[in-house]
């Protein structure tokens with residue numbers, strides 16, 4: 098059944114449509130496991146950049162620093178909740194049997210494996226893009242994402258001078274509430290199969306552990322009280338991933354310095370960071386742009402209503418303001434451009450990678466966006 102637009106979001110969507118008609122920037126987004134859509138609209142087409150990370154707004158950052166880190170400054174901000182409807186989330190779709198780009202991707206994976214065997218590389222994430230004709234309404238695509246991927250961060254982002262992007266990412270880069278930091282190490286992929294338990298192999302366990310190791314080292318001198326959750330399997334649409342949640346208190350460090358060491362993590366780049374990044378920039382056959390960058394709220398003010406423990410006080414609640422940044426890694430995303438949808442997908446390569454399986458993994462990852470394109 099074709100996807101119907103959600104009436105409860107009429108105001109937010111109408112305003113975004115008006116922005117698009119006159120080429121003005123906006124972003125619509127929904128956080129994981131929430132039914133509230135946030136919408137920010139900018140009233141000029143200026144491209145604002147992030148430099149100090151003390152700026153406030155919605156940040157949209159590329160994988161590499163050759164594209165600007167864009168900041169949407171909201172002149173109007175709306176929020177609306179919607180009702181989620183039960184959807185068939187089995188994501189059974191026929192992937193178009195195209196093997197376009199297969200040879201090239203397999204060559205790239207083999208090169209990455211050879212680098213790991215012959216140099217100090219431990220892991221490198223290589224990726225590709227898939228271009229499809231698409232004239233679908235972006236607002237319908239976004240509304241569909243909301244219903245299909247409840248546990249993802251879903252967004253539709255537009256700036257006339259940068260482009261239009263849409264995604265449903267399972268990965269948080271960081272959340273910083275005053276000095277309290279939350280991040281995650283997410284890696285390792287298996288297909289989701291109904292009623293079947295996921296069984297992880299050594300390749301995925303090692304691959305994910307490298308990300309945890311990297312984050313630990315990166316944060317070592319910058320935080321206190323670093324704590325880890327146990328490694329858990331989390332579902333993201335038609336896939337399973339391995340995840341460890343990390344929390345800490347940052348020392349006297351700026352958000353900028355934390356981001357400098359975290360981004361790009363080996364969930365999207367590799368180990369060692371600079372060498373694997375150069376490999377990606379030289380050897381991948383296209384430009385990632387904002388895929389594997391990050392996006393989200395920068396320095397939002399949140400009101401905290403705290404209740405004091407003292408009894409018999411009339412005024413026993415007080416308000417405090419905290420500064421919150423919540424940034425997600427731009428994965429399971431696509432760009433809408435010139436009547437095309439460009440889907441971006443990649444995977445972590447280690448010494449145990451099998452090129453054919455790595456190809457299949459990118460095919461499976463592309464289904465997150467393909468499912469939306471095929472059902473709207």
Ligand SMILES: C=C(O[C@H]1C=CC=C(C(=O)O)[C@@H]1O)C(=O)O
Nearest residue numbers: 284285286364428442443444445
């Ligand atoms: C690079 C991607 O996923 C990353 C996140 C989770 C699992 C991954 C993996 O198993 O390779 C990747 O590191 C992508 O979806 O394009």
